[in-house]
Amino acid sequence: MAAMPPLKAKSGFPVSNKLLQKRWNDKAFQLHQQKVAAMKADLDNKSPKPYQHIRLRLKKLLAEEERQAQVDHDNRKLLARMTQIMRTHGSLDNWNDYTPRSLNYYVREKEAERIATNNELIKSRLLGVQPSYDLNKWEEDFLKHEYYLANMAAVTKDYDLDSLEPTPRDPLRRRRPRSAGTETDRSTEAASTTDGEVETTKLPKIKLERSKGGGTWPPRRFHTKLPKVNRVDKNKVDLSQHDVDRDSRMLFKATKGLSQNEVSIVIKTLVRRTYRQRQETKAKFWELYDKELSEDLKSQLSDDFAPVIDALLVEREKFDAMTVHDALKGSPSAEATLIEILCTRNNRALEQIKKAYRDEHLNNLEDDVRSETAGQLQDLLLGLLAGDRDESNQVDEDLARQDAQELYEDEKDRWSTDSDSKLMSLITTKSYAHIRATFTEYEKLAQTDMLDVLKDELSGEFFVAMVALVKVIFYCPKFFAERVYRAMRPRGDAATLIRCLMTRAEADMPLIRKVYKKTYGATIMDDLDSYVSAPYKPILVDLVRGSDGQDGQKKSQKRINGMVIHRAPPAAQTTAPSAHPPSQTRGRQEQPPGTTLPEAIGCCTEGEVV
The missing domain is CATH 1.10.220.10 (Annexin)
Incomplete structure (x- = not known):
């Protein structure tokens, strides 16, 4: 292992204490690092100082504020215009419901009109041209020719005359007898005179007689007459048949x-x-x-x-839905209109009306009745809309008498419209035949007319609706006759007049005409001519006049579009006559003898619905 080199001082001399020398060297190094860190550069490379006017960009902000102010101004103007249009429905038709057309549409339309006009002129000229051939003259010449041939055959040899029948006008023609074993001589010979001379026969003179048709011809029994020529106008179209x-x-x-x-x-x-x-x-x-x-x-x-x-x-159910919607929104005689629709349609028709109402107005009919009406009228309409009515024609006299007795004795809740009340159960679930029988028995107990009972005990909208209901139940044609009469008066409603005539034209218009004339002393057509001046008056007159049957056929007595047409009932189902005198049955038309409820009121009980 190599030995560490000895520490030296800055001067390069060996040190006497290595620890002290090391400490001094570390401290010197730290001071050096501090000085290096605190050293300042000769060049200033810091980011320049930001100025406020450059950071804010006031001109851009001003432009944006001006643009936003312009947008707000335009929006306010557009909103004001839209509000004005919504309030006044606007003065311009801006609906783009047009169909695309070519640029020369009007030119082609005028050309088509010109061609059609010219065709009409040509047609009128062709129809006005008289024929250049006379059929009577042809027939006269033909008969003359046949007469000449017959006379020539009488003097011509070997001409068979057996097929000709002698007539009083042809005295010279005789059938020659055939001799046995000899050949029959078919030639016409001259008659022999006493002196042996042969006298030739002369043809009879033609005597022409003037006929009724203008031609001249000798009548001949053996001649087969020409068939009559039937002139058929091919341009005449028979519109009585549906095509x-x-x-x-x-x-x-x-x-x-x-x-x-x-x-x-x-x-x-x-x-x-x-x-x-x-x-x-x-x-x-x-x-x-x-x-x-x-x-x-x-x-x-x-x-x-x-x-x-x-x-x-318009489809019948949609038209009824439109009528009910207008009545709920406050049309004239709204209560009578609602009763008219709801009480002259059967259960199936009511379901279709509710479906059409929901499709057309995006809301349930029951919800609109709850929002637009209140009180007893609301309960009555909702009960009629339920569609739970018995549609049979059977009448239980004992049950009707019992219901009338209960209704008469319950003075406190007699006209209550609660769901469990006797009145609502009777009106909304029982058949019209049973309701009429019950009201008839009630009149016997009260010794007065049902309309007088309602007048004394009810008021307001519910009274108007109940009066209309009673009139429909007792005699439907009289109810509609009264509706038509009021609709034609100066303060009447044209929509009611059109609807009544249109919907009853195929149902019971003959009865309505009869009741109208008996009640008001004039026919519906006379009053239409006197009180209605609208351009569609010919359509209404034709509806009233032509309601007995189109296409030359009498209409069968059955229900059309949810409305009952009068049917002949069994004799055992006839209802009992009223017990009061005629003076107490005002406002009601007497039933024809031998008829039952459906025939007398024209309401729905059964049948097909379109």
Whole structure:
């Protein structure tokens, strides 16, 4: 192992104490390090001092504030415009619901109109041209020719006359007897005179008689007459029969303005058709032209026709849902309208109305009834919407008498609308036949009319609804006759008039017409002519006049679209007549003899629903 070199002092001399020398050397090294660390450089390489105006960038901040102020100003203006539009519905139609069209659409449309006009002119000229051939003259010449041939055959040799039948006009023609074993001589010979000279026969003169048709011809028994020529107008179209293709094309021409009278086309192709046929035409129109028929008709006709077009073409359940929604929002005679819809539809139709209401308004009908109504009216409407009604036509007289007795004796809760009350159980679950029998028995106990009972004991909206309900139950046609009468008066509602005539046209319009004339002393058509001046009046008149049956056929007595049409009931189910005198049954139409409840009220009990 090598020995450590001896420590030396700074001067280079050996030291006397190694420990002290080592300590001194370490301290000197530390001082050296401290001096090196504290040494300052000759060059200043520190970062320059930052200035405040460079860090803040005031000009950029000012530009951003100005831009933000401009954006806020524009947003305020846009918000003010949107608020104004929402309050006033705006003055411009900014809906982009147009269909793309070519640049020369109007040119092609005018060209199509010009061609259609020219075709109409050509058609009118062709129809107005008189024929240059006379059929009577042809028949006259043919008969003359046949007459000449027959006369020539009488004097011509070997001409077979056996097929000809002698007539009084041809005295010279005689059938010659056939001799046995000899050949029959078929030639016509001259008659021999006494002096042996042969006298030739002369043809008879042709005597032409003027016929009723204007031609001249000799009547001949053996001649087969020519068949009569039936002139058929190929341009005349029979619109009494439903043809979905023809109706769709006629409506398309009407929507394009190519027809002279669009209202007449609507009457012939829609009003005089049944509900199902109108829906078929609507679907066919979409299939052929890829357009909505109702929208095209509204664009061609005036705005006054919009409710009529909706009533004609909108599906029945959607139309009822729209009516109920408008009634809940405060339309005129809302209570009677709600009773009209809910009490003249069967359970299945009510389910379809609730589904259509939910699809159209994105809310349940029951929830809207709870939010828009209150009290007893709300309970009544919710009970009718439940759809738990018995739809049979059977009537238990004993049970009806018992229900009437319980309702009459319960003076405190007689008109209570609680879910467990007798009234609600009767109105919402029992059949209309049972309700009518119960009310009839109640009238016997109270010795007064049911309407007078309601007037004395009820008030407000619930009173109006109950009056409408009683009128519908006792005699539905009279209820609708009254609705039509009030709707046509100066303060009436056009929507109610259109709806009643449209929905009852295929149901019980003949009865409504009869009751209307008996009650008010005038026909519905006369009052339409006197009180209605809207451009759609011909459509309403045709609905009333043509309700007995379209296509020349009488309508069968069955329910259409959830409404019962009068059916002949069994004789054993007839209800008992009222016990009070006629003076106590005002407001009610007497039933025809031999009819039961469904025939008398026209309400729903069973059947198909579209």
